[in-house]
Amino acid sequence: MIKTIKNWALVSLTVMAGFSLNVQAAGGYNIELEKVHNNVRDTESLQRGAVHFVNYCMACHSAGLMRYNRVARDLGWTEEEVVSLLSYDQRLPVDYMTTWMEDGVSEALFGIKAPDLSVMTRAKGNDYIYTFIRGYYQQEDGSWNNKVLEGTSMPNVLEGVRRHATEAEFDQFTTDLVNFMDYVGEPSKVQRWDLGWKVIAFLFVLLILTYLLKREYWRDVK
Ligand code: HEC
Structure with missing residues (x-):
């Protein structure tokens, strides 16, 4: 045994x-990933990240597992607000956050379909996404490459933002963006954390009670 x-x-x-x-x-990865210090409890950061995501990523990518009304509920917006802030084409609150791009266009332009980003933070990690979207560098011939994903077919879509922002602003911008993607990857993370403590506390109390009960049962058995 x-x-x-x-x-x-x-x-x-x-x-x-x-x-x-x-x-x-x-x-x-063969390079050191930058650490992102995002906080999924920071609703304002999530709201900014959501707007950035819609403006800068959804032209090519979907977050096809996420609905607008869920974002509204979790980020403190009304359903009207979320649609007017995060949708350009008269979508409904129940709609999924799918890309504005029509089928086949990404393949034609970039040779590959831009992947769905719903659970990308869980697949690759927050630090990876953070380093990837900040990791573009200009080669000698002037074209862009990426230090995380060499030869990627994703264009350097944040170059305009980076050029017009201070370093701190760009850090904030990209952190907010990753924060929103982290939230989309697991929308109930905050509830899970909060519930987790309560469950552990309950089990602890139960342990003490069970122990006392055991002592009571065995008191006369020697
Ligand atoms: C102009 C179209 C376009 C836009 C806009 C765009 N992407 Fe992409 N993205 C792509 C394509 C195409 C790929 C596939 C690249 C590849 O596999 O080389 C990709 C791949 C990715 C990947 C996967 C990388 C990997 O390791 O496989 C991530 C993460 C990503 N994009 C994040 C973003 C974020 C965040 C934004 C918004 C800031 C964004 N993308 C905006 C076209 C786009």
Whole structure:
């Protein structure tokens, strides 16, 4: 019995170690990623990020798992506000945040469909997105390349913003943008955190009660 338990423990440890190594390998880009200090509890930052996202990313990308009315509810907007702020083409609050671009255009222009960004922060990490959108550099012939995704077919869409902003403003702009994408990746994150503490606190109280109960039951058994 003990031996079986030991074996199982060993197997799970090995699997876990392998898993964490794998995750590290997947995160192992050949450049140092910049750290983004975003905060999904900061509603104003999320609101700014949502507007940036719609203005600068949705021309090509979708956040096709997210509906306007959910954004309204979580970011403190009315349904009328969210539609007028985040949609240019008379969409309804129940609509998904899909790209303005028509089917096939991205393939024709860039040779590839711009990926859906709904869960991109969860797939690649906030720091990756942050570094990627800030990672464009000009090559000797004047064309743009990206230090995170060399030879990417995504144009340097934030160059105009960067040129007209101070460094601090651009940091804020890109942080807000990643913050919104982080929120879209897991809209209930804040609720999960808040509920998590309550569950742990409840289990702790339950542990004490159960222990007292156990002592009571065993009091006369010696
Ligand atoms: C003009 C069209 C266009 C716009 C606007 C645009 N993108 Fe992209 N984006 C693309 C294309 C095309 C790709 C696929 C690039 C590739 O695989 O080389 C892409 C890929 C990406 C990726 C995936 C990178 C990877 O590692 O595979 C991310 C993240 C991304 N874009 C974020 C953004 C964000 C954030 C914005 C808004 C600031 C934005 N994009 C605006 C066209 C666009």
